[in-house]
Amino acid sequence: MTGGARGNDYTPDLRGFIAYLEAEHPEEVVRISAEVDPKFGVSGILHRLEKDEKFPLVIFENVKGSKIPLVANMHAGFERLRYGIGLEDGTIKEFLAECAQREAKPIPPVSVESGPVQEVVVTGDDVDVTELPVCTYHEKDAGAYITAGLALMRDPDTGINNIGIYRHQVHEKNLLGIQVSETADANVIWKKFESRGEPCPIAIIIGHHPAFFIGSLAFSPMDSDELHLAGAMLQRPVPLVPCKTIPLDVPADAEIVLECVTRPGERRKEAPFGEYPGTYGPQRMNPVLEIKAITRRRDALYQNAFVGHADNLLLSGIIRTTFIENTVKIACPTVRKVAVPRSGRFRFMCFIAIRKMMEGESKQAAMAAFVADPFLKFVVVVDEDVDVYNDTEVFHAIATRVRADRDIFMVPYAKGSPLDPASYDPAGGSHLVTKTGIDATRKDNYPDEIYVPGNENIDMAKYIPGYDAGR
Numbered sequence: 001m002t003g004g005a006r007g008n009d010y011t012p013d014l015r016g017f018i019a020y021l022e023a024e025h026p027e028e029v030v031r032i033s034a035e036v037d038p039k040f041g042v043s044g045i046l047h048r049l050e051k052d053e054k055f056p057l058v059i060f061e062n063v064k065g066s067k068i069p070l071v072a073n074m075h076a077g078f079e080r081l082r083y084g085i086g087l088e089d090g091t092i093k094e095f096l097a098e099c100a101q102r103e104a105k106p107i108p109p110v111s112v113e114s115g116p117v118q119e120v121v122v123t124g125d126d127v128d129v130t131e132l133p134v135c136t137y138h139e140k141d142a143g144a145y146i147t148a149g150l151a152l153m154r155d156p157d158t159g160i161n162n163i164g165i166y167r168h169q170v171h172e173k174n175l176l177g178i179q180v181s182e183t184a185d186a187n188v189i190w191k192k193f194e195s196r197g198e199p200c201p202i203a204i205i206i207g208h209h210p211a212f213f214i215g216s217l218a219f220s221p222m223d224s225d226e227l228h229l230a231g232a233m234l235q236r237p238v239p240l241v242p243c244k245t246i247p248l249d250v251p252a253d254a255e256i257v258l259e260c261v262t263r264p265g266e267r268r269k270e271a272p273f274g275e276y277p278g279t280y281g282p283q284r285m286n287p288v289l290e291i292k293a294i295t296r297r298r299d300a301l302y303q304n305a306f307v308g309h310a311d312n313l314l315l316s317g318i319i320r321t322t323f324i325e326n327t328v329k330i331a332c333p334t335v336r337k338v339a340v341p342r343s344g345r346f347r348f349m350c351f352i353a354i355r356k357m358m359e360g361e362s363k364q365a366a367m368a369a370f371v372a373d374p375f376l377k378f379v380v381v382v383d384e385d386v387d388v389y390n391d392t393e394v395f396h397a398i399a400t401r402v403r404a405d406r407d408i409f410m411v412p413y414a415k416g417s418p419l420d421p422a423s424y425d426p427a428g429g430s431h432l433v434t435k436t437g438i439d440a441t442r443k444d445n446y447p448d449e450i451y452v453p454g455n456e457n458i459d460m461a462k463y464i465p466g467y468d469a470g471r
C-alpha cells in the first residue's frame with residue numbers, strides 16, 4: 001500500500017502526502033506560481049474553483065508578502081481524505097468504517113529529542129506571524145485569520161492532550177485572537193486556567209498529514225487523548241518534541257508551530273468572520289494569545305482551511321459521524337446508517353436509519369445523537385430502506401410518515417453552536433438553540449406501499465430494443 005498514511009514510500013507528514021499525490025494522483029494537485037494576494041486573492045481563486053465544482057489541492061507558491069508557500073483546500077475532496085488513510089478506493093461508508101476501527105485502537109505518541117519542526121526557532125521580539133501567508137477570506141472579515149491551526153492544550157487536572165482547530169485573528173505580529181466555542185473541550189480547559197488566573201499554554205500546529213487532522217479532530221470524550229487518535233489514524237505513533245518556551249510537546253514532523261500562552265483576564269474584540277453556516281460569526285470579546293516562539297522547518301509549508309466552504313465543511317462532517325453512530329448504538333442497537341448531510345452544512349442535521357424493533361426506539365436514537373454532538377439541531381430517524389445519503393428519500397419519509405404532534409419533539413434552550421444564525425441571539429453569538437427530533441419511521445397501521453409484482457424480472461430490451469436502464 002502506497003497510500004499516504006500507511007505506506008513506506010512517503011513520509012507521514014504534509015510534504016510526504018503531497019509527494020504521494022503528485023506521484024500517484026497528479027490530477028488532485030494544482031500549483032499556482034503567479035503572485036496571489038493573501039487578501040481575497042487566495043479565497044477568490046478557491047471560491048471560483050468551488051463554483052466550477054473543482055476541488056483540487058492548491059499550492060500557492062508565491063503569496064504576496066511571504067516567502068513561505070501556502071497549501072490550501074486539502075480537505076475539500078472526499079478522495080483525498082480517503083487517500084489520507086491509505087484507501088485507494090471505497091465508499092464514504094467504507095471510509096467511515098475504517099476510521100471507526102482505527103479510532104477504537106488509539107496509538108500513544110513517542111518522545112523524540114529533535115525534529116524538523118524546530119530547524120528554525122524564533123523567539124521574543126523577533127516573533128512575527130505576519131511573515132506567514134495568512135489570508136483574509138471574506139468581505140466583512142475583521143482581518144487576516146489562521147484557519148487550520150491545530151491547537152494543542154493540556155488539561156491541567158488530568159494531563160490529557162486536547163486538539164482542535166479554533167480560528168485565530170492576527171491582532172499584532174505576536175498577538176492572536178481565538179474563538180473557542182462553548183461546545184469545545186478546549187473551552188473547558190482554557191477556563192480551568194483562566195479561573196486560576198494562570199496563562200493557558202497553547203501550541204498551534206500548522207501543516208500536517210490529512211490522517212493527523214482526521215484523528216486529532218475526531219469527536220471524542222474529554223478523557224481521550226487526541227494525540228493517540230492521531231496516531232491511530234496515521235497507524236504509527238506521533239513523534240513528539242518538547243516545545244522551546246511552553247510546557248507542551250508537539251509533533252516533530254509538523255511544518256510550523258506557534259508556541260503561545262493566553263493572557264489571563266485580557267479580552268479583545270474578535271471577528272466578524274465568515275463562518276461555516278455561510279454567515280458571519282458576530283464580534284465577541286475573546287481571549288488573547290501571546291506568541292512566545294515560532295518554530296518551523298527551514299523550507300516550511302503553511303496550511304490553511306477555507307472556512308464556510310467544502311474544505312472546512314467536509315472535514316467537519318467526516319469527523320463526527322462515527323462518534324454519533326457509536327453513541328446512537330447504545331440507545332438503539334439496530335442503527336444501520338448515520339449521515340451528516342451537506343444540506344445541513346455537515347453540522348446541523350443528522351439522518352439516522354434504523355431497523356425498528358419497537359415503538360419509542362426512534363426517539364431514543366434521536367436523543368442519543370443530540371447527546372453525542374452538540375452542534376446537531378435536527379435529527380431525522382428513518383427506516384432502514386431509506387437512503388440516508390439521499391435528501392429526497394429522507395424528505396419523502398418526512399412527508400409521508402410524520403404526524404407532527406406525535407412524531408416531532410423539541411428541546412428549547414439547549415447548548416448548540418454559537419454560530420447558529422437562528423440561535424436565541426445570533427448577533428450576540430448565543431450558543432442557546434432549539435433542538436428538533438423527527439421520527440420519520442413507519443408507524444403501526446401504516447398502509448401497504450404500492451408495488452407492481454414481477455416488475456424487476458422484466459427484460460426491457462425484449463420490448464424496447466436497445467433499452468438502457470440509465471444506471
Ligand SMILES: Cc1cc2nc3c(=O)[nH]c(=O)nc-3n(C[C@H](O)[C@H](O)[C@H](O)COP(=O)(O)O)c2cc1C
Nearest residue numbers: 163164165166167179180181184185186217305312
Ligand atoms: C477548518 C475548521 C475550522 C474550525 N474553526 C473552529 C473555531 O473557530 N472555533 C471552534 O470552537 N471550533 C472550530 N472548529 C471545530 C473544532 O475544531 C472541532 O469541533 C474540534 O473537534 C473541537 O475539539 P475539542 O472539543 O476537543 O476542543 C473548526 C473545525 C474546522 C475543521
Ligand SMILES: [Mn+2]
Nearest residue numbers: 162163185222
Ligand atoms: Mn477533545
